[in-house]
Amino acid sequence: MEFQFGLSWSGLTHYAGNVFGASLAVETIVAFFVESTFLGLWIFGWNRFGRWTHLAMIWVVTLTAYLSAYWILVSNGFLNHPVGYRVADGKLVLDDAVAVLTNPAALLAFGHILGGALLTAGFFVAGVSAHHLFRRTPEREFFGRSLRVGVFLSFPALVVTAAFGGVQLTALAELQPMKSAVFRQQAADVARVQADMAARFGPGDYVPSEAWTRGGALVMLIAFGLMMYLALAGVVLACFPRAVHRFRLWHLALMAAVPLPYLAMTGGWVFREAGRQPWVVYGLLRTQDAVSDVSPAAMRASLAVFTTLFAVLAVVNARLLVRYARRGPTDTGLGRDDRAPDGDTPDGDPAGSLPATRY
């Protein structure tokens, strides 16, 4: 992302970099740097550190992930609802750092994303556990417990996500009336806000794409509705060990529900970002004015390169996630003791020479 802003959106870094760049810088150094270092230590450090030290490493990764989310949303919150700045020489200058750090568009979104991320994790863990219970794999105890963890996490996470989402929708009427009007399909409001904005910012089209804005919101809300039924039923069912282990229809439903939080998260982002167009910094800088001075051919080439790469990676990753989810906890490859001497194995496969994981 840090590269993308400089490469394709240098108008944004030029105009808003004094305010918007700082939170990105803090995110990379305070959160991402620590996260990567400790993730490396955790992945490759099995059996090399004490159990508690090793556990503490993944907790550092977890905490820096929260920090990362906060700082990214401070940056994104500023784009959606600029605060704490003043304009000097045609550029934004930081005026009130506290206002930037406590921007409601950042804090409310942080709560919403935090809940949404935990909700995604809950549905993912519950879905994978349900697969193993459905298939009756040997680790009954293990997956019975993890299914309950997933289900009991999903419900409060869903409540938190919905609460922050509701507050954001209410706040939207004031912060971004156009997004709110397009979402509610209030043609009269849309026309009024369009006239207001044309009067304030000059003639132009200030109405975002209804298909993306409303479409994103609807995907999010429908996924939310389905997840609410499942999560509500889940907390009741998960109280009965017989249901946890034997209720195969529920297992199937949990497996089928794994994509729902991903759909909701993506739909929500599309709603948030498409709905604030044509602005890249709301009310201050138009998206079209933020694009770098790069030839259209170069921009198309880079879009094609990165889209292809990310699409391939997404497909490979999804397939690997499915493959590893189907394996039991011992066959994931993580946690083997790679300090053991590398003995020759009959089939000559180095992977075979690592002793199995213990958990």
Add this chain to the structure above:
Amino acid sequence: METLAVALLGFFTAGYFVLAGADIGTGMLLPFLGRTDRERRLVIASFAPFFLGNEVWLIATAGLLAGCFPDFEGVLFTGQFAVLVPLLAGWMVRDAGLWLRGRASGAGRDPDAAAGRGSVPRGGRVWRPACDGAVVCGSWVVALSWGRLLASLFAGTPGTAATGAGAVVAALAVAALFAAHGAGFASVRLTGAPYARARRLTGRTRAWRSFALTGSLMAAVPVLAGLSLPLAASAADGATLALLVPALLVITPFLVAAQGWTWWAFRHRVSGPSYL
């Protein structure tokens, strides 16, 4: 404050070149150092615990550019569009190769193999050579792109991508330096046949001496290239720097300590494969 911001930028850039340069260089030499699948896995194990922590120095550098020199970031990145896009693509391909290499169906662990559908892991024969190819090509593209970028910086034209004979020479020279740095790293990390091959590259100098020499060069080259840039003049507004720079200065020793811990924990030579 501007001077401190420039110093931080220099520190993180030099850190990236010294640390990530070692694993990129080793990746460039992967087909030379490891002749069999098993040897290549060992070569990758030599930098496996470090490369995630190494490459994040570049993210930090980009973050510093965005936070402390936003104008210059735009000029540099837009001007170097044709260099940075291949660099980032090469980086992605290389990392995908590294992370995915060991995720092919392992012997006896693949559901298909376990079900008796062939005793040799189905994916391994194509998968792992393909991943090795991604690591090697990606590493070369990254190193050559750095050479081309540095050529523009040395020529004093950060806003235009270098072309012509000068760019080719610089790209090859910098790639050679990356490879030499990788060879030095491999000779202090590896054992067995790959170690012997790395020693053939570093010559009769002591292994650590070669690595230290290429390491100093790796730190010096980007810093020297950066000296001519108009960094202090294009720094962010004083109010931003007054908050950002002290915060980053306070956290930096902790980052260095955490990375030092990684290097200390995995200081021993590798003789067996890792997770990758």
